[in-house]
């Protein structure tokens with residue numbers, strides 16, 4: 001054979017291979033992950049069409065622009081729910097787009113897993129054709145009885161069974177971990193298959209990039225200001241500064257830093273002590289993946305994965321990336337923001 005030097009491994013094959021390493025595995029998780037990959041393909045198809053639909057809408061004089069953007073959010077949310085409401089694999093779902101838990105309809109049998117998702121992350125980027133994403137987190141059911149409850153969703157991140165994200169960029173990629181490393185797949189849209197393109201991802205060191213919305217710098221605590229000065233090596237002319245990259249789409253910013261090395265942070269500040277990002281929909285699954293890739297995620301006070309969530313839409317300050325870069329942020333906060341940290345930890 002010429003031309004193809006690597007085995008072609010589909011996501012289905014890969015998930016099955018991983019399952020075969022667990023004696024006694026039932027295949028339920030395998031099937032659930034495969035359903036998520038299928039939902040991702042459907043969202044990817046709509047994502048690539050969103051731009052052209054919006055242009056056609058604009059020329060016909062309709063205000064389709066805003067509608068299209070909203071539709072894609074709603075579409076992603078519904079596809080994921082409908083893909084998983086009847087399979088008997090999921091007992092309850094929680095979506096960033098809904099205030100309340102999403103129960104399995106009475107006519108279907110509830111299953112063993114808990115599915116938490118951010119259907120369309122970075123949605124403000126849709127109408128400018130920049131990358132967006134989807135984030136998934138999967139827990140085991142811990143409550144008694146057939147239906148899932150809030151306690152099933154509000155589990156610490158170290159209890160996660162699996163986490164995944166999809167980035168809809170110049171190509172669509174799905175990256176997942178079941179606690180055995182991090183593996184990335186690229187969608188070949190012509191055949192509708194995800195192929196293994198990035199086996200065993202580990203975050204390279206030293207990190208190259210720092211990613212934060214520096215427009216909020218005015219509101220940042222002095223400890224964060226010191227941290228950024230350190231990242232920029234402002235006080236150490238002999239040390240190379242990190243370069244800054246920020247898309248404003250968490251999945252895309254995270255993905256780039258995972259492949260290239262770096263740190264992403266959305267800290268608590270004087271206006272929003274808890275930051276902006278959501279613990280269960282965004283921080284926990286990405287922290288799980290980061291740790292599996294040799295990185296680390298913190299809320300500034302400690303490991304994100306150790307936090308016991310108390311509410312569905314809880315926000316959390318988020319630092320994620322190379323361990324040494326995240327730990328450096330923790331040290332700057334300990335040094336300069338003892339009072340903020342004490343108050344924050346009391347109320348988180």
Ligand code: AHG
Nearest residue numbers: 120121122123124213248249250251
């Ligand atoms: P979502 O679109 O799911 O609401 O998430 C938006 C988030 C996240 O993707 C990104 O990291 C962050 O908002 C950007 O916020 P700023 O615009 O404040 O930088």
Ligand code: MN
Nearest residue numbers: 118121122282
């Ligand atoms: Mn989001």
Ligand code: MN
Nearest residue numbers: 096118120121
């Ligand atoms: Mn979202």
